[in-house]
Amino acid sequence: MTAFRQHARFRLLAPVVALLVLAGLGVGYSVHAAKREAVPAVHGEPIDTARPGQLLFRNTAPGAGHGNIAAVPADTAGAPRTVSGLGCERFYSAAGTGVCLVTSTGAVPRTYALIVDRQLREVRRVKLSGIPNRARVSPSGRMVSWTVFVQGDSYNTGGFSTWTGILDTRTGYAVLNIEDIPLFIDGRRYRASDVNFWGVTFAADDNRFYATVTTKGKTYLVQGDYGKWEAHTLRENAECPSLSPDGTRVVFKKRVYSDAARPWRLHVLDLATMLETPLAETASIDDQAAWFDEHTVMYARSRGKGGSDVWAVPSDGTGQPRELIVDAASPSR
Amino acid sequence: MYISASSSTSAADGAPGLRPGRRAGLLRTVPANVVALGAVSMVTDVSSEMVSAVLPLYLVLQLGLSPLAFGMFDSLYSGATVLVRLVGGHLADRRQRRKLVAGIGYGLSAVCKLGLLAAGSSVGALGAVVAADRAGKGLRTAPRDALISLSTPPQALGLAFGVHRAMDTVGAFIGPLAAFAVLAATGTAYDAVFVVSFCVAALGVVLLVSLVRDRQDPPPDRREPALRAAFGLLRAAAFRRTCVLTAALGLVTVSDSFIYLLLQRRLGIAPEYFPLLPLGTTGAYLLLAVPLGRMADRTGRFRMFLGGHVALLGAYAMLLGPAGGLFVLIPALLLHGVFYAATDGVLMAAAGPMLPAGLRTSGMALLQTGQAGARVVSSIILGAAWTAWGPRTGLAVMATGLAVCLLVARFGFPTDDARTDDTDSSGGTEAPDDRAPGTASPNARAYDEETIA
Numbered sequence: 130m131t132a133f134r135q136h137a138r139f140r141l142l143a144p145v146v147a148l149l150v151l152a153g154l155g156v157g158y159s160v161h162a163a164k165r166e167a168v169p170a171v172h173g174e175p176i177d178t179a180r181p182g183q184l185l186f187r188n189t190a191p192g193a194g195h196g197n198i199a200a201v202p203a204d205t206a207g208a209p210r211t212v213s214g215l216g217c218e219r220f221y222s223a224a225g226t227g228v229c230l231v232t233s234t235g236a237v238p239r240t241y242a243l244i245v246d247r248q249l250r251e252v253r254r255v256k257l258s259g260i261p262n263r264a265r266v267s268p269s270g271r272m273v274s275w276t277v278f279v280q281g282d283s284y285n286t287g288g289f290s291t292w293t294g295i296l297d298t299r300t301g302y303a304v305l306n307i308e309d310i311p312l313f314i315d316g317r318r319y320r321a322s323d324v325n326f327w328g329v330t331f332a333a334d335d336n337r338f339y340a341t342v343t344t345k346g347k348t349y350l351v352q353g354d355y356g357k358w359e360a361h362t363l364r365e366n367a368e369c370p371s372l373s374p375d376g377t378r379v380v381f382k383k384r385v386y387s388d389a390a391r392p393w394r395l396h397v398l399d400l401a402t403m404l405e406t407p408l409a410e411t412a413s414i415d416d417q418a419a420w421f422d423e424h425t426v427m428y429a430r431s432r433g434k435g436g437s438d439v440w441a442v443p444s445d446g447t448g449q450p451r452e453l454i455v456d457a458a459s460p461s462r
Numbered sequence: 463m464y465i466s467a468s469s470s471t472s473a474a475d476g477a478p479g480l481r482p483g484r485r486a487g488l489l490r491t492v493p494a495n496v497v498a499l500g501a502v503s504m505v506t507d508v509s510s511e512m513v514s515a516v517l518p519l520y521l522v523l524q525l526g527l528s529p530l531a532f533g534m535f536d537s538l539y540s541g542a543t544v545l546v547r548l549v550g551g552h553l554a555d556r557r558q559r560r561k562l563v564a565g566i567g568y569g570l571s572a573v574c575k576l577g578l579l580a581a582g583s584s585v586g587a588l589g590a591v592v593a594a595d596r597a598g599k600g601l602r603t604a605p606r607d608a609l610i611s612l613s614t615p616p617q618a619l620g621l622a623f624g625v626h627r628a629m630d631t632v633g634a635f636i637g638p639l640a641a642f643a644v645l646a647a648t649g650t651a652y653d654a655v656f657v658v659s660f661c662v663a664a665l666g667v668v669l670l671v672s673l674v675r676d677r678q679d680p681p682p683d684r685r686e687p688a689l690r691a692a693f694g695l696l697r698a699a700a701f702r703r704t705c706v707l708t709a710a711l712g713l714v715t716v717s718d719s720f721i722y723l724l725l726q727r728r729l730g731i732a733p734e735y736f737p738l739l740p741l742g743t744t745g746a747y748l749l750l751a752v753p754l755g756r757m758a759d760r761t762g763r764f765r766m767f768l769g770g771h772v773a774l775l776g777a778y779a780m781l782l783g784p785a786g787g788l789f790v791l792i793p794a795l796l797l798h799g800v801f802y803a804a805t806d807g808v809l810m811a812a813a814g815p816m817l818p819a820g821l822r823t824s825g826m827a828l829l830q831t832g833q834a835g836a837r838v839v840s841s842i843i844l845g846a847a848w849t850a851w852g853p854r855t856g857l858a859v860m861a862t863g864l865a866v867c868l869l870v871a872r873f874g875f876p877t878d879d880a881r882t883d884d885t886d887s888s889g890g891t892e893a894p895d896d897r898a899p900g901t902a903s904p905n906a907r908a909y910d911e912e913t914i915a
Contacts, residue, residue, distance in 0.1 A: 140672045147668035155661035159644060162651035218523055232519065237737060238642055256734040260522045278522065279736065290723070292733055305733055323848055390527070390585050435525045435583050 173214020176200045179225035179247040183462075184421075186439055187220050188212050190456035198229070198249060203421075203462070206439075206453045215249045218261040220459040221419070224270030226298060230261030230277070242275045244298060255303055259292060263369065263417050264459070267331030271299050272338070272355070274329035293326040293340070295355070311359040312342065314349065321345065328369035328417045329353075332376050339363075339370040339379055350381065350398070364403065368393070369417035371426070373444070377401060380408075380418045380426045380444060388413070395428065397444050406446040419460050420444075421453070429458040495613035496622045498673035499606055500629030502666050506568060507630050509663035510595070511637025512655055513575060516645065517592075520652045525583040543600030544831055550601040551608075551827025552692055560605035560612075560823055561676035567602025568670055571595050572663035578656045604827035611814030612677055612822060619814055620763055623807030624755020631748040635741075692824035701816045701825065704764075705832050707871055708809060711771055712836025714863035716778070716844060718743065721798060724781050724853055729791055739795065746799020747806075754803045755811065763812035768871055770804025771864060773797045778861040782854060809833075 171194035178185055184206055188199035194212035198220050201210050217229035225247035232240045240261060244253040259277035266273050273296040296303040307326050312319045321344055329340045338353045342362070350367035353360040370379040377400055382393035391413035396405045408426070418428040421441050429437040430450075439457040442450040454460070521527045554563040574595035581587035607623075614622040640662075641655050648654045696702045722739040725731065731739070758766035777797035780790050810826060817825035840860070847856035 143672035144665070144669055147665055151661040151665050151668075155658040158657040159648050159651070159654040162654035162657075163648040166649035166651045232523070237638075238519070239734065256732065258733040258736045260518060262522075277733075278518075279733075321848075321850075321852065323845075431526050433583065437526060 171197060171212055171214060173197070174211045176211055176213045176249055177247055178222045178227055178245075178249065184427075184439075184454065185220070185222050185227075185461050186454055186457040187217060187459040188456065189436055189458055198227075199457075201454060210454075213249050215245065217243075217459070219264040219275070221264045221266050221461045223266040223268055223461065226266050226270035226273065228264045228266055228273045228275060230257075230264050230275055232261060240277055242273070242294070242296070244273060244296065253296075253298075253301075255294065255296060255305075257292070257294070257305070262291070263293075263328045265328075265330055265371075265417065266461075267335050268333050268374070269335055271297065271335045272331045273298060274331070274338075276327040276329070291325045291327045293329060295329065295338075297355075307340075310353065312351070313359065313361045314344075315362060319344070326351075328371075330370050330372045330379065330417070331355075332372055339372060341368040341370065341381075348384075350379070364398075367396075367398065370398075371418050371420065373420055374423055378444065380420070382414055382416075382418075383407075386413055391415075395426065395442070397426070397446070408442050408444065408446055408450075409448050410440065410442045410450040412450075416458075419462070421460075421462070427453055427460045429460070491618050492622055492625050493613045495675055496610050496626055497629075498669065499610055499613075500626045502568070502670045502674065503606070503626060503630040504633035505662055505666040505669060506571070507633025508637045508640060509575065509659045509666065510571065510599070511634050512641035512644075512659040512662070513578070513595075515638035515641045516652060516655050521588070524652050527583070527585060543596050544835060546597045546600040547604060547827045547831050547834075548692070548824075551604040551824040554605040554608070554823040555691070555821050558678050558820070559676065560609050561670070561674055563823075564602040564605040564609070565667065565670055567598045567600070567605075568663070568667045569598070570601065571598035572660055572667055574598065575656050575660035575663055579653055604830060605823050607810045607826050607830075608814075608823040609674065609676070611810060611826075612819055613675075616815050617759060619811035620755040620758035620766070620808055621752065622755070623811045624752040624758075624803070627755075627803075627807040628748055628751040631744055631751065634744055635748070691821060692828055695817060695821055695825045695828065698816065701813070701829075704813055704816065705829055707867070708829060709832040709836040710867050711864070711871075712833045713840050713843070714860050714867055715771075715774065715837055715840055716857065716860050717837065717841050718798075720841075720844060720853075721777065721781070721794075724857065725791065725794060727853070728781060729786060731791075742791075742795030743798045743802065746796050747802040748799075750800055750803035751807060754800070755807055758804070758808045758811060763808050766804050766808050767812055768868060770801045770808065771868055773800040773804060775861060775864050775868065777801065778857055778864065782858060782861065 176185070176198065178200075182203050183200045184203050185198060185200050188194055188197050188210060190210075196216040196218070197212050198215045198217060199210040199212045201208050215229060217231055219230040221228055227245040227247075227249060229243040229245055229249075230240065231243060232238055240257040240259055242255040242257055242264070243251050244255070246252050257275070257277050259279040261275070262278050263274075263276040265275070274294065276291050276293040279290040279292055292306045293308070294303060294305045295307055307329075308324050310326075312324060324342055324344045327341050329338050331338045336355045338355060340351050340353060340360070342349050342351045342360070348366055348368050349362040350364050350370055351360040351362050366383050367379075367381040368383070370381045372379050378397050379400065380395060380397050383396045383405070384392045385394045385407075386392045393413045393415060395408040395410050395414050395418060397408060398405045410428075410430075412430055414428050414430060416428045416430075418426045421427040424444055425441050426444050427439055427441040430440045431437045436456060437458045438452055439454040439460045440450045441453045442448065550563050550567065554560045574591050577591035577594065578588070581591050610622055610626055611619055640658070644655045644658050645651070696705060718740065721743075722736070725739060726733075726736050754766060754770075774797065777794050780794040780797065783790070809829070813826060813829050814822065844856050844860060847859050851859075
């Protein structure tokens with residue numbers, strides 16, 4: 130009977146004691162983590178994104194202003210950065226229009242595409258769902274596009290789903306998922322429904338665009354027509370295209386390495402000849418590159434420990450990659 | 463939880479010392495051990511859903527891994543459980559230590575939450591941790607379900623599993639909310655989510671150790687080599703048919719994510735609401751698990767199991783039909799929830815009495831493995847059909863298959879087999895020729911009446 134009582138007491142006491150100890154541990158660690166994460170609120174410095182001669186990027190340096198949009202002079206990219214008060218997961222800016230993909234952690238996590246003006250003030254907010262992936266603005270600043278990865282779509286299938294949207298800032302019309310666009314593969318209308326689009330880049334006419342489409346395990350480079358609302362494949366194995374300022378070439382990532390987690394090498398495709406050139410950057414790059422100038426592309430290169438830096442490499446396959454901005458991602462001019 | 467702590471004897475048959483009316487209605491008939499296991503599962507589900515909710519965000523936004531990487535994680539998830547489940551079931555029976563094996567499973571998953579911190583940004587290490595976490599889940603499921611069924615009188619099995627699954631689902635509801643609350647409170651410190659998740663999981667292990675009682679049955683014939691005893695269970699006609707039918711139905715069961723994706727496309731649901739769709743299914747499951755489990759005890763568990771698949775067929779029909787808007791959304795999610803409430807726990811309740819106590823864990827592991835394996839194959843078939851013919855035709859193929867399976871089950875299975883679990887017959891209802899070899903001695907009780915060991 131004594132044994133019974135002791136046993137019963139253990140059965141009662143153990144969970145209570147465990148609850149107190151574990152709750153203490155959990156709360157204690159969270160408080161510690163919150164203190165660590167609590168950075169002094171950055172006094173957002175003003176940035177004019179339409180001012181020429183600067184590089185805009187997402188600041189990933191630890192401390193105050195982590196994740197905020199920052200600027201450096203393009204000719205002295207190592208100079209101290211001007212850090213704004215706008216935080217984004219992905220960012221791109223052209224002609225004074227910026228797109229900023231953010232996730233907020235509330236009771237239910239939310240993802241937004243914020244359209245910002247040249248002072249980085251929010252002018253419109255598009256509600257999305259998923260993990261921010263790509264963001265781009267057409268050279269004129271009119272057409273905005275983005276890609277998010279959707280969670281929960283792919284459980285058990287080993288793949289993933291993307292939702293790519295396009296917003297015409299002049300008309301205000303937004304397509305939240307462009308995958309219903311009529312698609313032609315090698316000239317033939319294609320109707321399978323496992324298509325996913327990502328990585329849109331618009332031409333100067335605000336109508337022609339390029340993007341990646343995947344279906345049946347293959348990726349294609351497509352050329353789209355926004356007005357006619359159709360897309361045609363140009364070639365296989367080309368992801369995240371980015372159109373050069375003169376509109377004649379795209380830089381893209383091509384699967385060339387066997388390592389499933391790091392398969393991509395940056396290439397440049399001449400749209401007139403359809404000839405591709407591998408770039409001197411041999412590290413696997415998982416980014417939609419941007420053009421530093423007519424002869425140089427820039428991109429975020431992962432440091433492998435969660436951080437990244439922005440690097441630049443000549444677009445003709447010559448030269449060597451060079452580090453442009455430390456602790457940075459999402460570069461644009 | 464006070465119930466399980468205060469009463470250590472089975473409540474079902476009015477154990478001495480338990481005054482009737484002291485417990486609220488339903489719980490009076492649910493054994494304390496089942497409520498304790500439900501509490502363990504609830505707490506553990508809070509912990510694991512916390513991690514699932516933030517893992518993709520953590521991998522992509524914090525570690526900067528390609529989403530490709532979490533595609534690889536997904537395949538690991540499903541692959542890791544299969545073998546472990548069978549081996550765990552066998553070990554639990556061999557030594558008659560179900561609580562120990564389940565505890566190792568719960569403990570392994572708890573430690574894995576800290577492993578996520580230790581793994582840093584190495585894809586290989588993260589993959590290993592996720593696989594180990596899943597292995598822990600595979601290890602604990604069958605011994606836990608065996609304990610539930612061994613702790614419950616045969617006529618109340620459906621109710622007991624319903625209560626357990628409902629408690630489990632409460633955890634699934636709380637988990638993501640808790641995770642995002644921690645993220646919001648700490649300024650997006652993912653490591654804090656993992657540590658809190660570990661603490662919650664550790665509490666689950668403590669609850670298991672202190673509140674759940676194991677039971678000893680005569681171990682199965684030790685001369686039988688390793689897994690043969692488990693597969694020997696298939697020689698019993700009723701259990702064999704159950705396994706075959708469960709696997710066949712698993713082949714035509716469409717994965718949840720596919721249902722939500724189709725709903726989203728079909729109804730043009732705004733992306734921002736997409737993450738809320740699973741809440742519809744879970745909500746219906748949560749509310750209906752207990753009533754349908756109890757109804758299964760009265761009307762026949764096998765019938766309820768098949769009825770649940772009829773509800774699934776109804777959900778397919780909603781997705782294929784011409785209607786739109788809320789007239790599709792609400793019934794489809796409701797039917798999907800009914801499907802889970804009428805099949806998940808009910809199947810274990812139906813299978814329990816077919817399995818001798820000494821081999822019950824192995825038998826349940828076998829049944830669950832067959833079902834899980836069939837669902838993986840189903841994803842592959844559906845993926846191929848989707849690619850070849852499009853999602854609607856793919857779903858129509860699955861719906862046709864499901865209808866055929868149900869017709870075969872309805873007319874191809876002798877009613878008395880389907881009714882082996884009926885309420886009016888108690889205890890060992892198996893016909894002598896259906897009894898598995900190496901079965902427990904005839905006077906071994908089918909449920910737990912033991913006193914404190």
